[in-house]
Amino acid sequence: xxxxxxxxxxxxxxxxxxxxxxxxxxxxxxxxxxxxxxxxxxxxxxxxxxxxxxxxxxxxxxxxxxxxxxxxxxxxxxxxxxxxxxxxxxxxxxxxxxxxxxxxxxxxxxxxxxxxxxxxxxxxxxxxxxxxxxxxxxxxxxxxxxxxxxxxxxxxxxxxxxxxxxxxxxxxxxxxxxxxxxxxxxxxxxxxxxxxxxxxx
Numbered sequence: 001x002x003x004x005x006x007x008x009x010x011x012x013x014x015x016x017x018x019x020x021x022x023x024x025x026x027x028x029x030x031x032x033x034x035x036x037x038x039x040x041x042x043x044x045x046x047x048x049x050x051x052x053x054x055x056x057x058x059x060x061x062x063x064x065x066x067x068x069x070x071x072x073x074x075x076x077x078x079x080x081x082x083x084x085x086x087x088x089x090x091x092x093x094x095x096x097x098x099x100x101x102x103x104x105x106x107x108x109x110x111x112x113x114x115x116x117x118x119x120x121x122x123x124x125x126x127x128x129x130x131x132x133x134x135x136x137x138x139x140x141x142x143x144x145x146x147x148x149x150x151x152x153x154x155x156x157x158x159x160x161x162x163x164x165x166x167x168x169x170x171x172x173x174x175x176x177x178x179x180x181x182x183x184x185x186x187x188x189x190x191x192x193x194x195x196x197x198x199x200x201x
Contacts (some may be wrong), residue, residue, distance in 0.1 A: 015079035023073045034063055041087055047159055048091045062087045104116045146196035154189035161186055
């Protein structure tokens with residue numbers, strides 16, 4: 001049983017509040033969570049599995065697991081941490097060939113937004129940009145190659161840290177690692193990214 005003080009720690013998270021509404025039977029709150037996180041999840045999965053259809057399927061499975069867990073949900077972490085822990089586990093199990101059903105469709109958007117991976121965003125946030133000016137197509141290809149050269153664990157940590165702006169502690173919760181291990185993983189990933197991008201200069 002989770003202590004009340006631990007639960008209270010995360011009640012200020014608006015997405016935790018939405019999930020609590022989902023737990024009480026509010027389907028509209030669930031749709032809001034899907035709208036808030038679907039693009040982020042698809043981008044996260046795409047970087048890990050390199051297949052858009054598989055990434056969308058995995059995102060749908062993640063939301064399905066969230067929905068199925070609603071009756072026993074307890075706010076023991078920020079909602080984003082809890083959701084990406086589910087996503088990380090799904091990505092890690094991707095090669096087991098588990099069949100997935102599209103029971104929770106992604107909410108359609110009217111703004112024309114697509115789910116292509118944000119290589120340019122990653123490059124800017126990572127402060128790993130080559131000093132010379134690159135056009136957008138060069139930039140995407142360079143960063144894509146550098147990110148794909150990372151191990152799955154390194155790539156996951158970088159995506160969570162740079163895309164999702166998560167702390168070492170949150171990444172550790174998601175990946176089942178201690179803070180020191182997360183720091184070490186990110187340090188090795190940064191070194192490898194820098195080495196890879198330097199070849200493009």
